Amino acid sequence: MAAACGGPAAEEAAVPQDLEGKKQLLAEKRSQLKALEAEVARLEAEIAEMEPSAGAVQTVTVMPLTRSDFRHFVEVQGAIASDEVVKVSPEIGGRILELKVDEGDMVRRGQLIARIDVEQLRKQLAELETALQLATEVYERQKRLWDQQIGSEIQYLQAKNNKERLEKSIETLKYQLGKSEVYAPISGEVDMVFAKAGELASPGMPLVQILDSRHVKVRADVPENYLKAVRKGERVQVRIPALEETRVAPIARVGNVIDPSNRTFPIEIPLRNADGLLKPNLLAIVYLNDFTEKDAVVVPLDLLQQELGGEWYVFVAEQTDRGTVARKVYVETGASYEGKIVITKGLKGDETLIVDGARSLADNQPIQVVTAQTAENNG
Incomplete structure (x- = not known):
């Protein structure tokens, strides 16, 4: 009965029920845990020094x-x-x-695309030319009379104005007749056809759409947080997932206005498209370098281990009087990317990092190195 009173039930009853009490108890337990871990590590080191044979030799691979x-x-x-x-x-x-083109046709700049019926304009032109002949005759007679100071000035001016008005109208009609044929303004591929022969067309109504796919660009909206990471002329990587290829090209344009709806600004990156594989609206991923640290200690992320108290550590191989042992080194970390992480404190960069077998090691445990990986894996 006495044992039961001092068991888990009694410990549970001792746990505070209020928030502040729970926080204080948690801090105390964490302090006790750290003290226990330090004592365990000290005891392991003392035992290893006093009885080296007590620790089994672990086979590992390392990396400088x-x-x-x-x-x-x-x-x-x-x-x-x-x-x-x-x-x-x-x-x-x-x-x-x-309509002389179909979808998919390649056209050159200046190539004839369509012809518009202008028969009505030709008839109007013929009428105006006939009227101009009469107006010219009337003007010439009025001018002769006016030169002889016969007739009124207003008759002379009306005849002159009528003749000049008809000449301008004819000039306008001839200009419109010259627009009866529609030509391609650029070279490229006919991407879409909007009209058919026999239909009525009006000014500004599109007949076809021409796409020049030889030169394309990537358009992307960059969050304003990365404004400092984007510079015009900087070469960036562009990945096309559908084509499974990556290209490098400079940023040609950086937008000057932040879109208030999504807090982004546009960038444009020109790409060559000689093979025509890059299609409009094809997905592209742009990689922007937003952080760089020179001469950093970088380790594979999967080699980091964490204790219950939250501290991060790695194992390094170290030469001692009794041979090669695994040494636990506590580290502080920085930025990470694609399986690599920066070590800001704890490593100098000239250590030998234990790779395979590190998960089952203890501090100061004897090890046997069977393979040395190249520093290239440290990338």
């Missing part, structure tokens, strides 16, 4: 650490856009007599 530049990248999603997309429209209205 070297300092290197660490770069962190942020991934921004964008899309391929054509540098030139033009909707071709007639400048005059009328029935489409002939």
